[in-house]
Amino acid sequence: MLKFVVSKAEIQEKISIASSSIGSRTVDPILQCLLFKPVNGHINIHATDLQTSVISTVKVGEYEGNEAFAVDADLIDDIVKNLPEDEVIFEYANGKLLVKSGKARYNLTTVLDVERFPIIETDESGIKFSIDTSILEEMLDRVSFCASSESAMRALNGVYWEVHGGFLRLVASDGYRLALAEQKLDIENEFDFIIALKSVKELGKLLSSTTEPTINITYDHSIVSFNAGDVTMIVRTVEETFPDYKRVLPKAFKTRVVLNVDDFAEALKRVMVIAKRGTEKVQLKISDDVMELSSQSPDYGEAVENIPVTKDGEDLIVNFNPKFLNEAIKHIDEKEMEFNFVDNLSPLQINPRNVEGYMYIVLPVRA
Amino acid sequence: MLKFVVSKAEIQEKISIASSSIGSRTVDPILQCLLFKPVNGHINIHATDLQTSVISTVKVGEYEGNEAFAVDADLIDDIVKNLPEDEVIFEYANGKLLVKSGKARYNLTTVLDVERFPIIETDESGIKFSIDTSILEEMLDRVSFCASSESAMRALNGVYWEVHGGFLRLVASDGYRLALAEQKLDIENEFDFIIALKSVKELGKLLSSTTEPTINITYDHSIVSFNAGDVTMIVRTVEETFPDYKRVLPKAFKTRVVLNVDDFAEALKRVMVIAKRGTEKVQLKISDDVMELSSQSPDYGEAVENIPVTKDGEDLIVNFNPKFLNEAIKHIDEKEMEFNFVDNLSPLQINPRNVEGYMYIVLPVRA
Structure with a gap:
């Protein structure tokens, strides 16, 4: 037997966090369950896909009984988030779980062999x-x-x-x-x-x-x-x-380009309209203080656009998978960034300008 | 040749409306295209899946030339919505379409046999x-x-x-x-x-x-x-x-229930948590001024809830596919509705209370 009263917001949050570690293609039904286990005056909710385990502690008042139970995670998540009142009563006895809130009541089947639930022990010595x-x-x-x-x-x-x-x-x-x-x-x-x-x-x-x-x-x-x-x-x-x-972090750069992140992102988005229907390739042509972006598709035509940049070093023509550039620059939080090139076959280093702490390396593709 | 200047908002809207009638699985590539056709000082955009055709008239200033062209609908939609400036120039000549806006330029392939585009004529005599x-x-x-x-x-x-x-x-x-x-x-x-x-x-x-x-x-x-x-x-x-x-509109009702739309919708949502994992069935038990909603699942258990109603006529127990009830009551815009029953095998009529003009009929399922 186990009986406790809990607020809807509290149990909903803790069930939701634990449920996130449930695998979507588990073979063993017990791995689709949440284990509710009373420990030292708390109720712990356990969930695991054997690789990741989550233990979330639910704030409840007093509870009666000391039995653990396991119930389908999706089901209890679905039930709890739709309950009508803030006060929720859980009553487990004889393999049946009663969930009550306002006029709504659920009488649920639980897993029989609850002791099979795999609890991963944490070692305090790390x-x-x-x-x-x-x-x-x-x-x-x-x-x-x-x-x-x-x-x-x-x-x-x-x-x-x-x-x-x-x-x-x-x-x-x-x-x-x-x-x-x-x-x-x-x-x-x-x-x-x-x-x-x-x-x-x-x-x-x-x-x-x-x-x-x-x-x-x-x-x-x-x-x-x-x-x-x-x-x-x-x-x-x-x-x-x-x-x-x-080993792959590039050194000895021959071309450094400083450019506005939004300018590049917008121009790239426009040449990608063609690139995604064609060669999945964008050409960057850096010449003096202009970068030209272009892309071709045998069926649909071509797109070309240029943006102002500040260049140190050699002129360069180099091709990339535009998706990789796009995903990298989306994660640059600064207004300006640097493109650091060795040559048109070596990895490009992209980093925010004047900010340390993170960077991206992207391999060019052949023309 | 055809050349016109248009605002981005105008062309984007008209392309988007026309594109909605393009089929997703067309075999003939010309049916994936929009036809741009100058007529009496306007540019008309045509699209069709042979069943539905859309003609949208684009507001442009003067245009030069008088040739129609057809271009892939998805492509031109994608291009136009990402353009940088409000002024957009379309220039069609020799099978090539040039689209320019700010520094962005696209040189696009168009369909060759543009006269094959199926234009459905409207008859003014209807x-x-x-x-x-x-x-x-x-x-x-x-x-x-x-x-x-x-x-x-x-x-x-x-x-x-x-x-x-x-x-x-x-x-x-x-x-x-x-x-x-x-x-x-x-x-x-x-x-x-x-x-x-x-x-x-x-x-x-x-x-x-x-x-x-x-x-x-x-x-x-x-x-x-x-x-x-x-x-x-x-x-x-x-x-x-x-x-x-x-023939299927029910008459001679034996039970009329007046109920609050939100009360029923909320209770139904909660019993559906079980119903969708089980028999896909919800039982309504109308007894005096209470309607009890319940649902069973052999694997997961059962849900039950009751709501207050006003009843005229006989008590009744009847089963429905909860999805059909749910979709119908979602479209009731009033606070209160009526459930009009003949018996537990005949169609139920659902209508808003005191409002004429629309109603739903839902067949029960067997217990």
Whole structure:
């Protein structure tokens, strides 16, 4: 038996956060469930897809009974968000869960073998560090779109975390482009790990929904846990080695172009209208203080436009997949950015002007 | 040769309206195009999927040349909406279309055999009548969701228009439910026709986008045209006979229930959480002045809720597909509605309380 009364807003939020870690294609029905488990005067909601686990603590008053129960996550989420009143009563007994609010009542089937629910234990012995929630959210947003979602190299299907020299550096790459963001941290240990893209997305949801200003992270080799007040996310790291990304960072630039981010974004959007119907290629022709963007399609014709830039170094003609340029510059928060070129076959480095801390590398394509 | 200057807002709007009648799965590439054709000092844009044709007249200043051209609708729509400046120049010559705005320029391939573009001629000899744009829009919105999108009976895959006794009546049904809306008109002729659902949707877009207060309709048997100022839509009617819908309109009600629309909608939403995971069935149990809504799912459990109602006549237990009830009551704009029952096997009539002009008929399902 377990009985508690909770506010609709509180239970809705905690169910929603936990549900985000439920896999969409789980074979075992118990993995589609949320486990409600009373512990030390709280009710904890557990959810897991075996790779990522979430434990969210629900604020309830007194509760009666001490039995855990597991109920379909989608179902209880759907029920709770439509309830008519703010007071919600949960009553679990004999395998049946009664949910009541106002005149609405649900009598729900629960999972029988609740002890099968996989609870991943956190080890308190790992390396601990903290980071501002908003900074970590921004860093992940700046890099994770460059991770691959389908690479045969499992290491690329995630975000690489490197703690080194008092910095946290996040790196993601799909082999054609790379994103890097870094932040000074108060930590002396040096270690690194990879978190799979799916876990990164769930972490992103946690970061955007929490009101906690700081995330406390515990690293313990195969497991990293992220704590934000009432919610803890426990992630199994990807047991692979991330490629030596420093090798692809370009050096010895021969052409540096300073340009307005919006000007370039707008012109690129217009040549992409043709590029996406043709060669999926945009040509940048940098000559003195003008950059000409152009694109061709054998069936539909061509688009051309130029924008003013400030150039140091050699003139250059170089081709890119416009999607990769577009996604990179969308993540530049400054008014001006730099394009740093070696030549028309080497990776281009894109970074905000006069701002350190993040950059993008994009491989050209052949003409 | 054809050359004209036009404002971005004007050309964007007229291209967008015409494009809505382009089919998504056309085999003939010319049907994916818009035809730009100079006529009497205007440029007309034509689009058609052979069933529905749209002619929109573009306001341009003087134009040079007199040649028509056809260009891919999606492409020109995409281009125009992203242009940088309000002034847009179109220059067609020798099969090539140049589009210029600010620093952006497109050199586009056009269709060669432009004379193949099918222009449906309107006959000025039909029966003419007019209706307020907003009234027709509301009537179509109230009935068209009940039309079938896949019935083997082609007559049901559209909206039936019946002009009779000085009224326009619109009827749509998929065989399980029916919607009816009517409006007094200043017309003595009597006639009827069916317009296919796809054309109805395109007409809906025209009605919601136009600022014209009145729609002028011309009926000429196999063709009906709808004129709203600069835009004319010409529709081929469906050459089928609509079933005798008056036969299914229930009479001799034994139970009449008056209920609050929002109360019912909210309770229904909550029992649907279970119904959609189970039998797709909701039971209404009307007993004195209470209606109990309930639903079962063999896997997930059950939901039950009751709402206060005012009842005249016999108690009743009856089952429905909750989706059909939900879609009907979403279109009731009043605070209160009536459920008029004959018995638990006969169609239910749902209508707003004290308001004439539209109603829904829904067939029960067996328990």
